Amino acid sequence: MTGKWIGVYIYMVWADRIRAKEDENLLEHTENTLQVFESLRQCYPEAPDICGVRDFYEHLFYAIFLHDLGKAAPGFQEQLETGSPWYRHEIISASFINAIDYCDDYKKAICLAVVTHHKYIDELVEKNATHIDGLPGQERYLENLEALQQNLWYIDNMFKELDRLAVTYLGYNPLRHHMPSPKELVDPFKYCIRDYKDLFYDGEIKLYHGTYGLLLKGFLTACDHLASAGKYRVKTALKDLHSIYNFPCLRDIQKEASELSGDGILVAPTGSGKTEAALFWAEKNQNRAYGRRVYYLLPYTASINALYKRLDRDFAGHGKDLVGILHGKASYFMYKSLDYEDLTDYKDKKELVKNIQNITKKIYRPYKVMTPFQVIKAFFRVKGYESQLAEMSNGLFIIDEIHAYDPHTTALILNTLEILQKKFKASFFIMSATLPAFIREMFKSRLNIPDSNQIYMSPEELSKFTRHRVCILQGNIMDNIAVVEESIKKGKKVLVVCNTVKTAQDLFKKVEKLARNAQLLHSGLILAHRERVEKELGEADLLVGTQAIEVSLDIDFDILYSEPAPIDALLQRFGRVNRKGSKGICPVHVFREGSPNDSYIYDMELVDKTLAVLEGVSLLTEEKIQSLVDRVYQNGYSDKEQKEFNRVDRHFRRLLDQLIPFDDNENIKEDFGGLFKSIEVVPDKYRVEYEQCIEEKRYYDSAGYTLNISARKYAMLCSKNKVDRTSDGMPVVLCEYDKKLGLLTGEETDNFV
Numbered sequence: 001m002t003g004k005w006i007g008v009y010i011y012m013v014w015a016d017r018i019r020a021k022e023d024e025n026l027l028e029h030t031e032n033t034l035q036v037f038e039s040l041r042q043c044y045p046e047a048p049d050i051c052g053v054r055d056f057y058e059h060l061f062y063a064i065f066l067h068d069l070g071k072a073a074p075g076f077q078e079q080l081e082t083g084s085p086w087y088r089h090e091i092i093s094a095s096f097i098n099a100i101d102y103c104d105d106y107k108k109a110i111c112l113a114v115v116t117h118h119k120y121i122d123e124l125v126e127k128n129a130t131h132i133d134g135l136p137g138q139e140r141y142l143e144n145l146e147a148l149q150q151n152l153w154y155i156d157n158m159f160k161e162l163d164r165l166a167v168t169y170l171g172y173n174p175l176r177h178h179m180p181s182p183k184e185l186v187d188p189f190k191y192c193i194r195d196y197k198d199l200f201y202d203g204e205i206k207l208y209h210g211t212y213g214l215l216l217k218g219f220l221t222a223c224d225h226l227a228s229a230g231k232y233r234v235k236t237a238l239k240d241l242h243s244i245y246n247f248p249c250l251r252d253i254q255k256e257a258s259e260l261s262g263d264g265i266l267v268a269p270t271g272s273g274k275t276e277a278a279l280f281w282a283e284k285n286q287n288r289a290y291g292r293r294v295y296y297l298l299p300y301t302a303s304i305n306a307l308y309k310r311l312d313r314d315f316a317g318h319g320k321d322l323v324g325i326l327h328g329k330a331s332y333f334m335y336k337s338l339d340y341e342d343l344t345d346y347k348d349k350k351e352l353v354k355n356i357q358n359i360t361k362k363i364y365r366p367y368k369v370m371t372p373f374q375v376i377k378a379f380f381r382v383k384g385y386e387s388q389l390a391e392m393s394n395g396l397f398i399i400d401e402i403h404a405y406d407p408h409t410t411a412l413i414l415n416t417l418e419i420l421q422k423k424f425k426a427s428f429f430i431m432s433a434t435l436p437a438f439i440r441e442m443f444k445s446r447l448n449i450p451d452s453n454q455i456y457m458s459p460e461e462l463s464k465f466t467r468h469r470v471c472i473l474q475g476n477i478m479d480n481i482a483v484v485e486e487s488i489k490k491g492k493k494v495l496v497v498c499n500t501v502k503t504a505q506d507l508f509k510k511v512e513k514l515a516r517n518a519q520l521l522h523s524g525l526i527l528a529h530r531e532r533v534e535k536e537l538g539e540a541d542l543l544v545g546t547q548a549i550e551v552s553l554d555i556d557f558d559i560l561y562s563e564p565a566p567i568d569a570l571l572q573r574f575g576r577v578n579r580k581g582s583k584g585i586c587p588v589h590v591f592r593e594g595s596p597n598d599s600y601i602y603d604m605e606l607v608d609k610t611l612a613v614l615e616g617v618s619l620l621t622e623e624k625i626q627s628l629v630d631r632v633y634q635n636g637y638s639d640k641e642q643k644e645f646n647r648v649d650r651h652f653r654r655l656l657d658q659l660i661p662f663d664d665n666e667n668i669k670e671d672f673g674g675l676f677k678s679i680e681v682v683p684d685k686y687r688v689e690y691e692q693c694i695e696e697k698r699y700y701d702s703a704g705y706t707l708n709i710s711a712r713k714y715a716m717l718c719s720k721n722k723v724d725r726t727s728d729g730m731p732v733v734l735c736e737y738d739k740k741l742g743l744l745t746g747e748e749t750d751n752f753v
Contacts, residue, residue: 043291
C-alpha cells in the first residue's frame with residue numbers, strides 16, 4: 001500500500017469514529033457546512049462592509065469550525081445510538097472559544113453565535129444555566145466536560161485539519177487558532193451569556209449586539225441548516241433575463257428600469273409590463289456574483305401564487321430550484337400544485353412539500369415571491385430571524401401594488417424598508433398602477449429616492465391603454481338587478497363586484513340561473529372550493545365576487561357592475577374588464593349607493609370623493625387616472641387613518657430599537673400574531689372531515705376545509721355562541737355552509753379577502 005493510501009486509510013479510521021449525524025461523521029459535516037460557507041461568501045461579498053467588521057468571514061469560518069465540536073462528547077454519541085436525551089452539544093462547543101486568538105468582543109460574538117445556534121439565550125438559561133445558584137446546570141456542565149476528555153484526541157485531529165480547511169474554504173490561513181488545553185475551556189454562561197442582555201439594557205452596547213452579531217449568527221445557522229439539508233451551494237440569480245423575456249422591443253418603462261441603478265419607483269397601468277421591468281431592474285442591480293437575493297412582495301396570496309407559477313415556468317429552462325413562495329398557505333398551495341404521476345401516496349407528497357418549503361425558508365433560492373409580512377416578521381424576532389435578516393442583507397426588494405395596504409400595514413412596511421436600507425444595505429423598486437401622490441412622497445422622502453429615479457409611462461404610450469368608459473348609476477346594486485340581468489341576457493361576460501360577502505351571495509342567488517357558467521368568489525369559501533372556482537374562472541360568463549377579484553387573477557370580462565369603493569379599489573376592479581385592451585372601449589358601472597356596513601371596510605369620505613371625481617368622467621383615459629387618484633387623496637389619510645399610521649410608526653420604531661441577536665422574545669412574537677386581522681375556522685359542515693384528516697395526520701388535506709373570517713365577524717359569532725372547537729383546538733363556526741354560496745352567517749358583515 002502506497003503512502004498516499006495509508007494516509008487516506010488512517011484518515012478514514014479516525015474521522016469516522018465520531019458522528020455528527022447517523023449518516024455523517026463530524027469532520028464530514030464540518031466540511032459540508034464550510035462548502036455552504038464558501039458559496040455564501042461569494043454571494044455576499046458586501047457582508048463585511050454591512051456589519052463594519054473587515055474580518056467578518058474569518059470570524060464566521062471559525063464559528064462554523066467550532067459549532068459542532070461538542071458532538072464529540074460521549075453523551076452525544078450515545079444519544080445518536082439510543083435516542084436517549086442528553087445535554088446540549090452547542091454549550092460544549094462554545095467552551096472551545098479560547099482556541100481562537102481575537103479580542104474579547106469578537107470572541108464573545110463567536111461564542112454567542114455557537115452556543116445559540118439551536119436554542120436562544122432564555123431557553124438555555126432556563127434549563128442549563130451555570131451562573132445561577134440553586135440550579136443543577138453547573139454540575140451537569142462540569143460532568144460533560146470531564147466526560148469529553150476521553151474524546152479530546154478526535155478534537156485534536158480536527159484542529160490538525162484546520163489549516164487545510166482554512167486554505168480550502170476561506171482562501172487563506174488566518175493563523176489565529178490552536179488546540180486548547182482542558183484548562184483553557186471556558187463556561188459560555190459565565191463568559192458571555194450572563195451579561196449579554198444586562199449590558200444592552202444598561203446602554204453598554206457592544207458590537208455583537210448589532211448587525212455584526214445578527215449576520216454572524218444568521219449565516220452560521222444558514223450554513224448549518226443547508227448542509228444538513230444536503231444543499232452545499234446556494235443558487236445565484238439568472239444573468240440574462242432579456243433572453244427569457246425576449247421582446248421585439250422594450251417598452252420605455254422596461255428600458256428605463258433596466259438602466260436604473262439604486263432605488264426606484266414605477267407607476268404604470270396594469271398589463272404594461274411592470275413585472276418584467278422590475279426583474280430587469282433587479283438584474284441591473286446585481287452584484288458581480290449575481291448573489292443578491294430578489295424578493296417580490298405582493299399583498300394577496302392569489303397574486304403570489306399566480307406570479308410564482310409564472311416565474312417558475314419562465315425560469316424552468318435556466319436551472320432548477322430558482323423560485324420559492326412564502327405565505328401563510330404556501331405549503332397547501334405547493335401540495336395542491338404537485339403533479340407527479342408516480343407520487344400518489346400522501347406521505348410522499350407531504351415529505352416532498354416539507355422539503356421544498358424547508359429549503360425555501362433558507363438562504364438557497366435566489367428569487368422569492370411572498371407577502372410583506374414574511375419580511376416584517378424578522379423584526380418581531382420570530383424564530384430564525386437572524387438567518388432571515390442575514391439573507392435579506394443587500395437584498396433586492398420589488399414591492400408591487402403598494403397602494404393596496406391599509407395605514408397600519410403601510411407604516412410597518414415603510415419602517416421595515418428603512419431599517420433594511422440603513423442597516424442592511426438593501427435596495428427597493430416600488431410599483432403600483434395607482435399610487436396616490438402622498439404615499440409616493442412618503443416613500444420617496446423616508447427612503448431618499450431621488451426624483452430622477454421615478455419612472456412613468458409617456459403620454460403616447462398611456463394613450464394605448466385606454467380601455468374603459470365609466471358610468472355612475474343611481475341607487476344600489478340590489479335594487480337594480482334588472483340592469484345586470486339585461487347584460488347577461490345579451491351574452492356579455494359580466495363581472496359584478498360587491499363590498500360584502502352577504503350582498504354577493506344574495507345577488508348571486510338571483511342571477512345565477514341566467515348565465516351558462518356562473519361563479520361566485522369571496523372569502524367565505526373553504527380553500528378547496530375557492531381553489532375550484534379560481535380554476536374555472538376562465539370559462540365563466542358571469543362572475544359575482546367581493547374584493548377577492550381585485551387581486552391578480554387572470555380574468556377578462558366585457559362589462560362591470562360594482563358597488564362604490566375608493567378610487568384605487570375601483571381601478572383594480574376596472575382592470576378585470578377588457579384587460580388586454582383588445583375589445584375597444586368597455587363599460588364599467590359604479591352604483592352610487594352601497595350598503596350600511598361598507599363603513600366597516602372603507603373610509604366613506606374617500607368613497608364620496610371618488611364618486612364626485614368620477615361623476616365628470618366618461619372615457620377613462622390612462623392620462624387622467626393619476627390626477628383623479630390625487631384629487632381623491634389630496635389630503636392624504638383621513639384623521640383616523642393618520643392617527644393609526646402614526647401610532648404604528650412610533651411603536652414599530654421602539655421595537656426596532658430592541659432588535660438584537662441570539663435572543664428571541666415571546667412578547668414581541670405575540671405582537672406579530674396580532675397583526676393579522678383574520679381567524680382561521682372550519683365550517684361545522686366539514687368538522688368530521690377535518691378531524692379525520694387531523695387524526696390521519698393528513699394536515700395539508702385538512703387545510704382544504706378551512707377559511708378565514710375577520711376578527712370582527714369571529715367576535716360576533718362568539719358572542720352568539722356560534723363557535724366551537726375541534727379536538728385539536730381549531731375553531732368551528734356553527735353556521736350553515738353551501739358548496740357554491742359559501743359560509744352563510746345569516747346577516748351582513750365585513751368581508752375579508
